[in-house]
Amino acid sequence: AQSVTQPDIHITVSEGASLELRCNYSYGATPYLFWYVQSPGQGLQLLLKYFSGDTLVQGIKGFEAEFKRSQSSFNLRKPSVHWSDAAEYFCAVAPRGGSYIPTFGRGTSLIVHP
Amino acid sequence: DAGVTQSPTHLIKTRGQQVTLRCSPKSGHDTVSWYQQALGQGPQFIFQYYEEEERQRGNFPDRFSGHQFPNYSSELNVNALLLGDSALYLCASSLDPRQGYNSPLHFGNGTRLTVT
Numbered sequence: 001a002q003s004v005t006q007p008d009i010h011i012t013v014s015e016g017a018s019l020e021l022r023c024n025y026s027y028g029a030t031p032y033l034f035w036y037v038q039s040p041g042q043g044l045q046l047l048l049k050y051f052s053g054d055t056l057v058q059g060i061k062g063f064e065a066e067f068k069r070s071q072s073s074f075n076l077r078k079p080s081v082h083w084s085d086a087a088e089y090f091c092a093v094a095p096r097g098g099s100y101i102p103t104f105g106r107g108t109s110l111i112v113h114p
Numbered sequence: 115d116a117g118v119t120q121s122p123t124h125l126i127k128t129r130g131q132q133v134t135l136r137c138s139p140k141s142g143h144d145t146v147s148w149y150q151q152a153l154g155q156g157p158q159f160i161f162q163y164y165e166e167e168e169r170q171r172g173n174f175p176d177r178f179s180g181h182q183f184p185n186y187s188s189e190l191n192v193n194a195l196l197l198g199d200s201a202l203y204l205c206a207s208s209l210d211p212r213q214g215y216n217s218p219l220h221f222g223n224g225t226r227l228t229v230t
Contacts, residue, residue: 004156034218043118043204043221044157090156100208101147101170102219104156 002027004093006105013081014113021076021108023091031093033074034102035065038088047089050074061085086112116141118222120205126228127195135190135225139207145169146188147219148180149204157204163188164210192227200229 003026013019025031032051036044048059055067065076074091088109092102119138127133139146145164149157159172163182182188186207192199206219 036221041223043223044206044219045221046218049218092156101159101162101172103159104149106154106156 002031002093002095002103004091004103004105006089006091006108008108009106010109010111012111012113015083016080019076019078019081019085019110021089021091021110023074023076023105025072025074025091025093027072027093027095029096030067030069031095032100032102033065033067034092034094035059035063035074035076036090036092036104037061038090038107040087044090047076081110081112083112083114086110118205118207118220120203120222120225122225123223124226124228126230128230129195129197131195132191132193133195133227135192135203135205135227137188137190137205137207137222139186139188139205140220143207143209143217143220144186145208145210146182146186147206147208148188148190149206150174151202151204151224153201160190195229197229200227202226 005024034049035047038044047063048057050057050067088107090107091105094102121136147162148160151157161171162169166182177193179191202224204224205222209217
């Protein structure tokens with residue numbers, strides 16, 4: 001069965017600092033990969049997705065993620081964090097073909113200090 | 115362009131009661147998925163509906179049931195509520211992936227269900 005691991009429950013950074021959120025997956029074949037963000041009291045918003053091609057994916061709000069097949073990882077990065085980036089971040093994987101049902105990680109809570 | 119809308123936003127029920135949650139998908143979407151998100155956890159897949167039929171189901175008991183209407187809107191019903199059913203219930207819509215659409219899920223803001 002596919003699984004997603006986000007090893008960091010909380011990450012604290014200072015505003016303006018760089019950010020990297022880790023995501024590892026376990027799956028037989030390379031799945032579709034996603035990062036979603038959830039602000040308090042809100043649903044999930046898609047930041048970026050990887051389907052194929054260039055392994056460095058650009059998303060909204062200045063985020064990017066890099067797919068590394070050898071490490072089964074899809075880490076999310078941002079060069080300079082803004083206070084408004086404080087939120088919960090979820091990595092998700094979905095099987096190629098078929099019903100395309102994503103499995104989500106447990107999330108990483110990002111805290112931004114001024 | 116209206117996104118995914120869910121109602122109600124909050125709900126308080128008593129153990130043993132039944133609840134119905136509603137979802138209208140994003141315009142143009144025909145597939146609806148429901149997720150349960152417990153506090154501090156990621157969303158867990160409940161089921162997916164397409165063409166008014168349950169297409170796939172996650173590891174949830176039969177107390178959880180759903181329906182999709184001809185206009186693609188959907189309902190989630192939970193019977194015999196337990197304290198452990200307290201969670202944020204998220205609805206997500208997409209285009210039918212089996213038609214070759216690689217459309218990611220678009221989520222609503224959820225319904226916060228509290229069971230006392």
